[in-house]
Amino acid sequence: MTAIDISTGETRQRGAWRPSLSGILLVAQLELRQRIRSTRWKWALAVFVALVGAVTLLLESTVGGEMFYGGPGDVVFGVLVFFVLFLGLLVSPTLSATSINGDNKDGTLAPLQVTALSAIEIVLGKLLAAWAASLAFLALSIPFMVWGFVGSGAPVGAVIVTVLVLAVELLVVCAIGLGWSAIASRTAASAVLSYVSVATLSVLTLVFFGLSFVLVSEPTTVRYYDQQYYYDETGQAYDSWTGERVDDPTADGCTFREETWDQPHTERTWWLLAANPFVIVADAAPSNDVVSDSRYESPQTMLGSIKYAVRSARLGPETVVNYCYGYDSYEEPELLPEELERRERLAGLSAVWPWGLAFHGLLAAGAIVLAVRRLEVPHGRLSPGTRVA
């Protein structure tokens, strides 16, 4: 047996939290080799491409020619981005959610822990490998998104930002899966918990937002503006407020009336929407929606509409509703001061996605910290059902 020099080992004297790039890359390489060779990776990628391709074709043939949105390809682009995000959220946890407890079960974790590798190198290596694998799915879907984009008339930045945000979201989901795989001793449990987490972020945030309307609704006075009268096809005038026939309309014009209703104060719950990955992607993607001076023109693109809706939710209920537009002409009415003010506040709002991404970043960082703590040796407390080796 030849003597070998382990002086390099001596210099690697460090704790569980000291990362080195070489250590992280070593673990990532190991993970990719082990997991990709052992799974039907090529088939998964092929099925993924087939699915995205099929959805693209279907969208193209059904709504591709529709002109009433931002452009003929806008819906194709918007739905495609969401579909890729949806599939990405499903695929990403599969690699990371069984990464740590699966290795523990197979007995391959402890031999790695006794080496000079630190806990954080093992965790970040696993994260990197899982992320790289999900990025392969994202990379394969880019041609389809570009295809959708070309017909959509969206700014070039939309594709770039969308892909970047999608990549970050996949990283977050990989990290959450890894965290669960460190906490749960059984792979089935961590897989379920990862999917529950993904479902919580992407579906339950919307459900909670909707259900919370009851909790945040308060009597709020709304001022309705309307014409004093409206006329039927015979020219008969009716009072707009009472609906009664008025035989002798005198003072025509815009009047208002105040009513007090229970209105949901979404300015207290909008952050639920900000935590939604789909909202983050929609909010981050630049759109060339022009919000004109018209009170009634909201954004026309799919992603832009979501952005507009979420930002409106941040302002809470509208306290002024203006029906005072001419029935006989389609001229734009002048905006009321309250409406102008709300519009300015809307334009002045900061973007929602940085909040959402920051929150997701915290979740991911928390998951990583937890995973490192779990892999730190020597193990102190062991959770029930786990064994060291």
Next chain:
Amino acid sequence: MSHMEVDRGLALEARGLRRAFGTVQAVVDASLAVPPGHVTALIGPNGCGKTTLMLMLAGLLRPDGGEVSVAGRDPLAEGAAARVHLGWMPDVLGTWDSLTCEETLTTFGRAYGLAREPARARAFDLLRTVHLSEYASQPARVLSRGQKQRLSLARALVHDPEVLILDEPASGLDPRSRIELRELVRALAADGKAILISSHVLSELDEMVDSAVFMSKGATLGADADAVVEKARRRWLITALPGTDVRAVLGDLGRPWEPVGDAPERAAVHVVDEADAAALLAVLVGAEVPLIAFGPAGSALEQAYLTMEEDRR
């Protein structure tokens, strides 16, 4: 070996280790010491805490109390700096099924801080040592249990550690591989490594180890256990042709004996030393007892183990 120059006295030492899992006290009080070049057996029944003790020595499990020293370092406080001096072969066979044997060992070499090429060279070197060279580019999943066991042993040696902890290295090995394991362990000890080895195949250990640490109900048994082993070493078996009453002959000679089963033609005696055994043999032959076997009663470790098991009942 360059890094063996420092004489640290004991390469592996544990004092008063204990560890509980919840309410189960797995290790109550374990102490042992292995000097360089020495092979020590860790022997005890299933569930006596051997593996838990080995995990604590390997720096994977934090003891509730007690001290560990690996090559003069504390794996609890110094972490990786102590771990790089230690090779650990777990009782659980964990292999990355999709990696080839060479990749597995190279990866581990690099995990211990070796550069890529030295790690590869070391991997091929070790595959030769454990007779797996022809599997170098085969994925580990094609290996049999015994071959995986050998790969696991090679993995523990990849960084040429001064201290080796081998948990059940012989399980699943064929007779040929067991002999090779024994020779390899002795060669490593001759190289100055301190080796702690646990096994259930006690007769194997007999020829491999310099000393033994017995463990029972989470505690290592100290000097009294050594006395039991020494006593077991002096137990000899006498077998004559059927129909002979060896017990009566021994009784006539005034020699204390123990029955072996119900057969009167067999008996066990305690000898002072080999000269005493030779003298007894001469007397028996002189008395024309038709002897067919006369020799030490199998594995001394096994004898000691069984004696201690009986004591506990």
